[in-house]
Amino acid sequence: MARLALIRHGQSQWNLENRFTGWVDVDLTEKGTAEAHKAGILLKETGIEFSECFTSVQKRAIRTLWIALDEMDRMWLPVTRAWQLNERHYGGLTGLNKAETAEKHGADQVKVWRRSYDTPPPPLEAGSEHDLSNDKRYLHYGVDVPQSESLKLTLERVQPYFEKEIAPRIKNGESLIIAAHGNSLRALVKILFGVSDNEIVNVEIPTGNPLLIETADGSLSPASARYLDEARATALPPIK
Numbered sequence: 386m387a388r389l390a391l392i393r394h395g396q397s398q399w400n401l402e403n404r405f406t407g408w409v410d411v412d413l414t415e416k417g418t419a420e421a422h423k424a425g426i427l428l429k430e431t432g433i434e435f436s437e438c439f440t441s442v443q444k445r446a447i448r449t450l451w452i453a454l455d456e457m458d459r460m461w462l463p464v465t466r467a468w469q470l471n472e473r474h475y476g477g478l479t480g481l482n483k484a485e486t487a488e489k490h491g492a493d494q495v496k497v498w499r500r501s502y503d504t505p506p507p508p509l510e511a512g513s514e515h516d517l518s519n520d521k522r523y524l525h526y527g528v529d530v531p532q533s534e535s536l537k538l539t540l541e542r543v544q545p546y547f548e549k550e551i552a553p554r555i556k557n558g559e560s561l562i563i564a565a566h567g568n569s570l571r572a573l574v575k576i577l578f579g580v581s582d583n584e585i586v587n588v589e590i591p592t593g594n595p596l597l598i599e600t601a602d603g604s605l606s607p608a609s610a611r612y613l614d615e616a617r618a619t620a621l622p623p624i625k
């Protein structure tokens with residue numbers, strides 16, 4: 386039986402300030418750091434021997450993974466960083482306060498931008514301080530930085546990466562950790578649990594709380610799934 390632990394990064398500075406973050410490389414708060422430590426302790430308590438880890442190229446996810454691996458005394462595990470696991474790009478909403486944006490555009494519109502499957506936020510304005518097209522890491526990886534992403538667009542870059550690099554290892558029975566972001570992980574949950582475009586709107590992933598999925602031998606289908614920190618668990622899609 387393979388195990389997959391999905392960890393959304395711990396609380397970030399912009400989570401705390403309630404700002405749309407996306408590809409901006411914000412770090413963890415003290416609370417987020419504590420959540421990452423707890424995630425590591427809970428993962429260690431499972432006794433599972435993980436063989437490999439995957440994360441994004443954003444420091445809030447990378448640091449969460451580092452802290453968790455330190456707690457697990459597994460800092461030596463191989464780690465692959467992939468931009469495809471980045472948060473969805475929040476386009477022209479990047480940096481804005483979520484509550485103020487809801488006051489300005491209405492809560493329903495903001496819910497569509499945040500949770501609908503295929504409506505991207507407005508694109509980043511030309512010359513925005515949040516334009517990362519010339520960021521060294523994206524030049525390094527040769528990434529065409531998006532101007533805005535819906536969950537659908539996010540899934541369209543998460544899925545091919547997952548299928549090529551991660552799915553074969555799961556089918557091979559390996560136990561893996563993926564430390565990533567609210568929406569790149571919603572995309573993965575949509576893929577793994579077969580969640581419909583309409584139902585994915587209800588999936589929320591808490592920060593720093595490992596979601597442990599067990600898959601039946603040789604398959605990607607979840608046989609069981611639970612959040613390790615039960616007190617901070619959110620509803621999971623049904624297992625089919």
Ligand SMILES: O=C(O)[C@H](O)COP(=O)(O)O
Nearest residue numbers: 404405406407472499567
């Ligand atoms: O990028 C962000 O702002 C958050 O990490 C995820 O935000 P959301 O819950 O509003 O999609």
